[in-house]
Amino acid sequence: MSAHADNAGYLVTEKLVKRFDEALAVDEVSLSIRQGEIFALLGSSGCGKSTLLRMLAGFEAPTSGRILLGGQDIAKFPPYKRPINMMFQSYALFPHLDIWENVAFGLKREGLPKDEIRQRVGEMLDLVQLGAYAKRKPHQLSGGQQQRVALARSLAKRPKLLLLDEPLGALDKKLREQTQFELVNIIEKVGVTCVMVTHDQEEAMTMASRIAVMSKGRVLQVGTPEEVYEHPANRFVADFIGNVNIFEGRLSVDEHDHCAAVTGIGEIRVGHGVSGTLNMPVGIAVRPEKIQISKVRPNVAANLFTGKVKEIAYFGSYNSFIVLATDGSRVKITEANTSHQELSNITWEDDVYFWWGDRSAVVLRG
Numbered sequence: 001m002s003a004h005a006d007n008a009g010y011l012v013t014e015k016l017v018k019r020f021d022e023a024l025a026v027d028e029v030s031l032s033i034r035q036g037e038i039f040a041l042l043g044s045s046g047c048g049k050s051t052l053l054r055m056l057a058g059f060e061a062p063t064s065g066r067i068l069l070g071g072q073d074i075a076k077f078p079p080y081k082r083p084i085n086m087m088f089q090s091y092a093l094f095p096h097l098d099i100w101e102n103v104a105f106g107l108k109r110e111g112l113p114k115d116e117i118r119q120r121v122g123e124m125l126d127l128v129q130l131g132a133y134a135k136r137k138p139h140q141l142s143g144g145q146q147q148r149v150a151l152a153r154s155l156a157k158r159p160k161l162l163l164l165d166e167p168l169g170a171l172d173k174k175l176r177e178q179t180q181f182e183l184v185n186i187i188e189k190v191g192v193t194c195v196m197v198t199h200d201q202e203e204a205m206t207m208a209s210r211i212a213v214m215s216k217g218r219v220l221q222v223g224t225p226e227e228v229y230e231h232p233a234n235r236f237v238a239d240f241i242g243n244v245n246i247f248e249g250r251l252s253v254d255e256h257d258h259c260a261a262v263t264g265i266g267e268i269r270v271g272h273g274v275s276g277t278l279n280m281p282v283g284i285a286v287r288p289e290k291i292q293i294s295k296v297r298p299n300v301a302a303n304l305f306t307g308k309v310k311e312i313a314y315f316g317s318y319n320s321f322i323v324l325a326t327d328g329s330r331v332k333i334t335e336a337n338t339s340h341q342e343l344s345n346i347t348w349e350d351d352v353y354f355w356w357g358d359r360s361a362v363v364l365r366g
Helices: 049-057 099-109 114-127 143-156 173-190 201-207 225-230 235-240
Strands: 011-020 023-033 038-042 064-069 084-087 161-165 193-198 210-215 218-223 245-254 259-263 266-270 281-286 292-294 304-314 318-325 330-336 351-355 361-365
Touching: 011 049, 023 049, 023 210, 023 218, 038 049, 038 173, 038 201, 049 084, 049 161, 049 193, 084 143, 099 114, 099 143, 114 143, 114 173, 143 173, 173 201, 193 201, 201 225, 210 225, 210 235, 218 225, 218 235, 235 245, 235 281, 235 361, 245 266, 259 281, 266 361, 292 330, 304 330, 318 351
Parallel strands: 038 193, 038 210, 084 161, 161 193
Antiparallel strands: 011 023, 011 064, 210 218, 245 259, 245 281, 259 266, 281 361, 292 351, 304 318, 304 351, 318 330
């Protein structure tokens, strides 16, 4: 059965390895990406994500492994023979050419008829809503507009695969957030399969249908943004995606529908089993926004703990508290500001209760 027989495997990497002398940059990465999907490679600098993208583009040759696109192994094809286009963080627009000429550049090099070039460039500029700017030079456009020109140029050749290398890295935070949605809408309208590299977790979670979290050349978890955030596979993923509290302990109960662990702050009950060995070391991960805080003791039976407020920060949409627990650990808690009112009545050095539901925690082994 070919990789193309199942839409889940339109772009497939099989045990892809890249070594630079003794350094292992990409370590047996196997991925299966659906046609029309926006797929993100997420990780910190040096994790291997850009090297993996460059192997897909043909700029780096794999040490071993295969790259299949639509069932065809393209690992040995040079870049110009791959139906792939790559958009760089710098956009790489030609400063001496106007926007129309920038978008037309690749089509002219392919020797397409003038009428077809005119039609395609017009379609692409309309798609990115820059038709009125066709005669301007790149320096006359904003960063967000230049980014859309680079995208139009990448899509004009109708690639089967679009590769984005830190696509919004050159934009400021507000513009980046605005452009994320624009970019997704354009890519989805065209229907092109897209693989993007980013170190920005918010960008990956906003734009991608699925994410591969990478560290030290390996893929640690693949899943939807919700799966990766709510059910991290290990400590690295839990810590890398968003904020998290991890309580170290030992497994004390393990049933099919729940388990518990004895930790420094007390016994924590979790609403899922782990099929583990009693007394084995585990970490219990709880996101700050899943934890509730009050000066008044709540009527809850499990996962209720006490501590003293050491830090408070106001972020507009939410407040953040650091609570010193009874074992000396620092617990981060965030509380949404859901109405226009005074800050929470909790202040520095207050003795507080904090608690969460057993479905709000995840057990991390080891």
